[in-house]
Amino acid sequence: xxxxxxxxxxxxxxxxxxxxxxxxxxxxxxxxxxxxxxxxxxxxxxxxxxxxxxxxxxxxxxxxxxxxxxxxxxxxxxxxxxxxxxxxxxxxxxxxxxxxxxxxxxxxxxxxxxx
Amino acid sequence: xxxxxxxxxxxxxxxxxxxxxxxxxxxxxxxxxxxxxxxxxxxxxxxxxxxxxxxxxxxxxxxxxxxxxxxxxxxxxxxxxxxxxxxxxxxxxxxxxxxxxxxxxxxxxxxxxxxxxxxxxxxxxxxxxxxxxxxxxxxxxxxxxxxxxxxxxxxxxxxxxxxxxxxxxxxxxxxxxxxxxxxxxxxxxxxxxxxxxxxxxxxxxxxxxxxxxxxxxxxxxxxxxxxxxxxxxxxxxxxxxxxxxxxxxxxxxxxxxxxxxxxxxxxxxxxxxxxxxxxxxxxxxxxxxxxxxxxxxxxxxxxxxxxxxxxxxxxxxxxxxxxxxxxxxxxxxxxxxxxxxxxxxxxxxxxxxxxxxxxxxxxxxxxxxxxxxxxxxxxxxxxxxxxxxxxxxxxxxxxxxxxxxxxxxxxxxxx
Numbered sequence: 373x374x375x376x377x378x379x380x381x382x383x384x385x386x387x388x389x390x391x392x393x394x395x396x397x398x399x400x401x402x403x404x405x406x407x408x409x410x411x412x413x414x415x416x417x418x419x420x421x422x423x424x425x426x427x428x429x430x431x432x433x434x435x436x437x438x439x440x441x442x443x444x445x446x447x448x449x450x451x452x453x454x455x456x457x458x459x460x461x462x463x464x465x466x467x468x469x470x471x472x473x474x475x476x477x478x479x480x481x482x483x484x485x486x487x
Numbered sequence: 488x489x490x491x492x493x494x495x496x497x498x499x500x501x502x503x504x505x506x507x508x509x510x511x512x513x514x515x516x517x518x519x520x521x522x523x524x525x526x527x528x529x530x531x532x533x534x535x536x537x538x539x540x541x542x543x544x545x546x547x548x549x550x551x552x553x554x555x556x557x558x559x560x561x562x563x564x565x566x567x568x569x570x571x572x573x574x575x576x577x578x579x580x581x582x583x584x585x586x587x588x589x590x591x592x593x594x595x596x597x598x599x600x601x602x603x604x605x606x607x608x609x610x611x612x613x614x615x616x617x618x619x620x621x622x623x624x625x626x627x628x629x630x631x632x633x634x635x636x637x638x639x640x641x642x643x644x645x646x647x648x649x650x651x652x653x654x655x656x657x658x659x660x661x662x663x664x665x666x667x668x669x670x671x672x673x674x675x676x677x678x679x680x681x682x683x684x685x686x687x688x689x690x691x692x693x694x695x696x697x698x699x700x701x702x703x704x705x706x707x708x709x710x711x712x713x714x715x716x717x718x719x720x721x722x723x724x725x726x727x728x729x730x731x732x733x734x735x736x737x738x739x740x741x742x743x744x745x746x747x748x749x750x751x752x753x754x755x756x757x758x759x760x761x762x763x764x765x766x767x768x769x770x771x772x773x774x775x776x777x778x779x780x781x782x783x784x785x786x787x788x789x790x791x792x793x794x795x796x797x798x799x800x801x802x803x804x805x806x807x808x809x810x811x812x813x814x815x816x817x818x819x820x821x822x823x824x825x826x827x828x829x830x831x832x833x834x835x836x837x838x839x840x841x842x843x844x845x846x847x848x849x850x851x852x853x854x855x856x857x858x859x860x861x862x863x864x865x866x867x868x869x870x871x872x873x874x875x876x877x878x879x880x881x882x883x884x885x886x887x888x889x890x891x892x893x894x895x896x897x898x899x900x901x902x
Contacts, residue, residue, distance in 0.1 A: 381865055382718045442774075445777075448777060
């Protein structure tokens with residue numbers, strides 16, 4: 373569903389994390405799942421004004437403020453931690469979001485049930 | 488600044504204005520480095536005072552115009568408007584308990600304190616307060632709200648998160664040192680602008696610029712007054728802040744320590760290089776760029792992208808005159824936010840003054856030829872220092888609009 377989570381290019385220490393979406397998961401379906409509170413529960417995301425049509429999705433994790441950026445054309449996903457996340461918590465926070473995105477990806481392909 | 492009828496842009500010169508004042512986007516790497524440059528040149532106490540004064544003057548001009556335009560005529564409405572502009576522009580949140588005779592202010596998640604902590608906080612313990620910018624804003628906001636002259640109040644930071652305090656607090660007091668606001672609004676800028684120009688790959692640069700400008704229109708502060716975009720903390724500053732600081736720091740240095748003048752000028756250029764390396768680099772590597780433009784695959788993509796980024800951020804209409812890969816880059820601009828300011832305010836500067844332009848051009852060559860972009864680059868502080876030390880570039884500003892030339896022009900060559 374997703375490639376392993378790695379630290380992404382950036383100039384701030386472990387604030388940006390990257391993974392890539394497998395070919396079997398449609399980006400639109402992933403985004404739909406992430407935005408669906410009935411399926412994602414506490415890990416629901418909300419769309420932001422910075423999204424650009426179907427070209428670029430910038431979603432915000434409702435309960436933490438962390439962001440997920442989705443580039444449908446290249447299938448790149450970027451977890452962008454909130455700017456005030458303490459250094460010691462960054463890997464853990466990214467890992468939590470990665471788990472939520474993995475769950476949404478499974479839902480998007482019909483392999484998992486809603487929470 | 489919030490999107491509104493108070494925002495305008497001179498597209499032909501890629502200069503942006505809010506309530507008549509020129510404004511530019513910058514990131515915390517540049518902001519913190521630039522302020523540190525001022526303090527390094529003048530010392531902590533004098534540097535802090537200069538930074539506070541520069542912000543005070545720049546914000547007084549902007550807020551006075553804004554309140555007039557918005558028809559805000561009672562102190563409460565004016566102060567609320569000012570605080571909202573401050574947070575929407577990414578500077579954090581300020582709350583006030585002050586009258587015409589002074590009082591106090593409290594800051595939360597202030598950009599400079601948060602940015603400094605993020606950049607240096609894990610390695611260095613800061614010894615003095617950092618938020619001169621917010622202090623100057625606070626004084627200006629109370630003055631404008633209460634209908635006072637510029638300089639009727641003075642503000643200083645009493646405690647600062649960057650030094651380990653729980654919150655940033657400010658003391659505002661009466662002052663007997665009124666000052667004249669030297670900055671000028673958009674009409675004065677428009678009156679001196681030279682003819683627009685174009686460069687190589689103009690169509691491509693313009694198309695990318697237009698997309699970025701649209702995108703940046705949706706970038707505003709969150710509930711905490713922080714703007715996060717492209718993986719950095721972003722602000723929209725009155726350009727006068729940077730311009731007052733550069734000019735006054737160099738004037739003082741020239742007068743008091745002339746032997747250090749060239750060092751001071753090179754540090755201002757390096758501030759621009761820091762901006763280019765981190766901000767341009769971060770944007771070029773971002774998923775936004777990948778989606779809207781396409782990941783850079785060759786050095787020319789970096790050069791073209793850098794020009795477009797500079798234009799979109801409001802630095803000026805950077806144009807490519809000449810590019811020899813890994814050897815030489817020549818960039819021109821029909822004025823920059825630095826040179827047009829100086830043309831309007833000073834008319835004849837002593838030195839070529841587009842330091843951000845100089846450093847940004849160097850950074851473009853660094854990014855194009857010294858960064859490994861595949862599979863993915865990194866933009867760490869240690870890499871920046873390594874490249875600066877091991878693979879330097881020479882940069883000369885051959886033309887300066889503020890000194891009577893038709894445009895600004897910088898030449899970057901391999902050392």
